[in-house]
Amino acid sequence: MIKKEKEAVIFQRLAVITLGLAATVSILPFLIIITGSLSNNELVSRYGYSIWPREFTLQAYRVILKMPDSLLRAYRVTIVNTLAGSTAGLIFMSMAGFVLSRKDFKHRNIISFLIYFTTIFGGGLVPWYIMITNTLNLKDSLLAICLPMIMSPFMIFLMRTFIANNVPDSLVDSCRIDGAGEFTIYLRLVLPLIPSGLATIGLFLGLMYWNDWYLSSMFITTPAKFELQFYLYNMLSGFEAFKQMNSASVSESVSIPSETVKLAMAVIVTGPIVLLYPFVQKFFISGITIGAVKG
Amino acid sequence: MTGFLAWLSRKRFQQRYLTYYLMLLPTITFFIIFNYIPMSGIYYAFTRFSYTGGLFGSPFVGLDNFKYLFKSGILLRITRNTVLYNIAFIFFSHLLQIIFAIMISRITGRLFKRLTQSMLLFPYFVSFVILRVLVYNLFNYEIGLVNATLAELGASPYDFYNKASFWPFIIVFFYLWKNVGYGTVIYLAAITGIDTELYESASIDGAGAVKQIFYITVPLLKPTFVTLFLFSLGSILKGQFELFYQLIGSNGNLFTLTDIIDTYVFRSLTFDFDIGRSAAAGVYQSIFGFLLIMSVNGIIKRKAPEYALF
Numbered sequence: 391m392i393k394k395e396k397e398a399v400i401f402q403r404l405a406v407i408t409l410g411l412a413a414t415v416s417i418l419p420f421l422i423i424i425t426g427s428l429s430n431n432e433l434v435s436r437y438g439y440s441i442w443p444r445e446f447t448l449q450a451y452r453v454i455l456k457m458p459d460s461l462l463r464a465y466r467v468t469i470v471n472t473l474a475g476s477t478a479g480l481i482f483m484s485m486a487g488f489v490l491s492r493k494d495f496k497h498r499n500i501i502s503f504l505i506y507f508t509t510i511f512g513g514g515l516v517p518w519y520i521m522i523t524n525t526l527n528l529k530d531s532l533l534a535i536c537l538p539m540i541m542s543p544f545m546i547f548l549m550r551t552f553i554a555n556n557v558p559d560s561l562v563d564s565c566r567i568d569g570a571g572e573f574t575i576y577l578r579l580v581l582p583l584i585p586s587g588l589a590t591i592g593l594f595l596g597l598m599y600w601n602d603w604y605l606s607s608m609f610i611t612t613p614a615k616f617e618l619q620f621y622l623y624n625m626l627s628g629f630e631a632f633k634q635m636n637s638a639s640v641s642e643s644v645s646i647p648s649e650t651v652k653l654a655m656a657v658i659v660t661g662p663i664v665l666l667y668p669f670v671q672k673f674f675i676s677g678i679t680i681g682a683v684k685g
Numbered sequence: 686m687t688g689f690l691a692w693l694s695r696k697r698f699q700q701r702y703l704t705y706y707l708m709l710l711p712t713i714t715f716f717i718i719f720n721y722i723p724m725s726g727i728y729y730a731f732t733r734f735s736y737t738g739g740l741f742g743s744p745f746v747g748l749d750n751f752k753y754l755f756k757s758g759i760l761l762r763i764t765r766n767t768v769l770y771n772i773a774f775i776f777f778s779h780l781l782q783i784i785f786a787i788m789i790s791r792i793t794g795r796l797f798k799r800l801t802q803s804m805l806l807f808p809y810f811v812s813f814v815i816l817r818v819l820v821y822n823l824f825n826y827e828i829g830l831v832n833a834t835l836a837e838l839g840a841s842p843y844d845f846y847n848k849a850s851f852w853p854f855i856i857v858f859f860y861l862w863k864n865v866g867y868g869t870v871i872y873l874a875a876i877t878g879i880d881t882e883l884y885e886s887a888s889i890d891g892a893g894a895v896k897q898i899f900y901i902t903v904p905l906l907k908p909t910f911v912t913l914f915l916f917s918l919g920s921i922l923k924g925q926f927e928l929f930y931q932l933i934g935s936n937g938n939l940f941t942l943t944d945i946i947d948t949y950v951f952r953s954l955t956f957d958f959d960i961g962r963s964a965a966a967g968v969y970q971s972i973f974g975f976l977l978i979m980s981v982n983g984i985i986k987r988k989a990p991e992y993a994l995f
Contacts, residue, residue, distance in 0.1 A: 393893070397895060401895065402791075404788075405788035405792045406792060409785065409801045410801070412805060420807075422819065422822065423822065426830075437836075439828055439829065441830065482712055485712075486709055489705045489709050495702075495705050504716065508721075510974070510975055511971055512723070513968075515967050516950070517722075518723045520726060525722075526718070576708065597810060601810075601811075601812035622814050623817070627934070656815050659812075667807065674806070678871060679870060682909070
């Protein structure tokens with residue numbers, strides 16, 4: 391008995407230390423970005439970064455706030471895209487999830503399989519790219535950064551599971567006896583019963599849109615239409631290229647984005663996610679848990 | 686009368702199906718446009734693509750694109766890297782996820798439990814562009830945190846961006862950093878679902894924490910592991926492109942150890958504009974991933990049919 395208790399105590403301590411370390415490693419990189427963004431740029435270029443800044447300053451943020459136009463524009467593109475894409479995706483996928491969860495719909499298995507099949511086989515990047523640029527002619531259109539992400543098999547099946555778990559068949563049947571059509575049932579009965587499902591999938595979609603840089607890099611050529619993440623990406627690679635070209639003659643006075651400005655930009659880009667995270671994480675946890683159950 | 690009722694219910698039935706299909710219309714359209722029509726574009730892999738020619742106007746070159754990829758050694762390199770990275774990703778992420786989930790489930794202290802879970806999941810929300818900023822900030826030659834620290838300790842700096850040898854570790858580390866929290870949540874949910882009576886009776890029989898973990902928790906996590914494992918095989922088909930591309934970019938110095946199928950396809954399409962070769966590598970990736978999933982699923986179906994995907 392004593393041995394058992396001792397074992398439990400040792401295990402507890404070991405677990406607390408390991409988890410504490412892992413949790414620190416998880417957020418430490420972000421803290422490094424924040425402290426880096428508050429460092430003095432001249433000292434950084436002379437001595438390099440340190441975890442704790444040699445001198446705290448808001449100079450990087452001041453530089454950004456001096457010319458906020460393009461940053462604000464990128465913010466606007468991302469916000470509009472995130473809202474539009476998430477809303478439309480949520481409507482489409484909740485309808486699909488509803489239909490695919492109906493047992494009286496005989497084709498639900500074949501359609502589910504056809505949706506699932508796209509995750510195990512595809513034509514590859516090139517035909518998809520040509521479809522969007524040539525066939526749909528969406529090069530440099532805002533639709534090109536919205537439409538390709540509007541749905542995903544994972545989220546459709548997640549929606550189906552949410553509906554199957556929260557909407558009893560007997561309730562649907564009784565509505566039907568009262569003469570309600572399928573769309574009315576979806577709108578009046580199903581949607582009000584799955585608020586947490588809608589929130590979860592809406593947040594998954596929103597996160598995907600917010601963090602997207604890939605579609606911008608593929609399809610957008612006008613800087614005014616860059617998404618926030620791609621705006622940051624572009625700034626970074628532009629600066630790296632600039633530095634390689636002028637490595638001998640870079641002077642402090644040139645108004646190029648300095649090292650700390652990059653980090654400050656990263657903080658500004660991620661800010662909304664950090665602020666929202668404590669409030670939305672429980673939805674993600676429920677979504678991840680439910681999504682892991684195979685459909 | 687019965688005839689009328691039958692007619693009515695038939696009509697209602699047809700109406701119901703019409704509504705069902707109308708509600709599925711956006712979904713069906715989406716998958717036809719973005720997935721099923723592009724499948725016909727596999728044909729590009731057998732052509733020397735020209736924009737003016739389009740799908741069937743470009744000259745057909747047979748297996749030339751594939752031959753090039755094979756003979757130049759590119760195919761071998763990107764396949765080897767893709768497979769090895771995925772093995773490392775799957776092995777280490779599941780190992781850590783299971784360990785962390787078991788630890789979280791067993792520690793006392795609600796606040797600490799919830800806090801660690803939240804913190805572990807946090808990196809999943811950070812975009813890959815931010816990860817790029819971070820990694821550059823850490824490993825940059827002149828001002829990176831690692832080299833600055835090395836310099837302070839009197840050691841000579843290491844030129845990470847010109848030598849490939851450290852990148853497999855860096856990439857695997859940041860893969861784990863980003864994905865361990867997600868899987869931990871899943872395993873934790875599976876552990877919470879285990880009947881507590883099992884532990885109680887094991888405890889009465891004299892089993893300590895370690896024995897309970899190895900004889901009860903770990904075996905009961907097997908179904909979760911198999912399901913997640915099958916899901917992760919799909920990532921060979923659509924790999925960790927963002928991770929590799931944001932960390933490595935088009936830095937050719939590092940390609941020997943860091944180029945995967947995804948990054949090669951992307952680069953040949955967007956930098957070299959070699960559509961035929963890019964398409965060929967893409968088709969190779971699709972077929973490779975498809976066969977892998979089918980065969981693993983087939984094996985699982987034979988050994989333990991309840992875990993199979995389909």
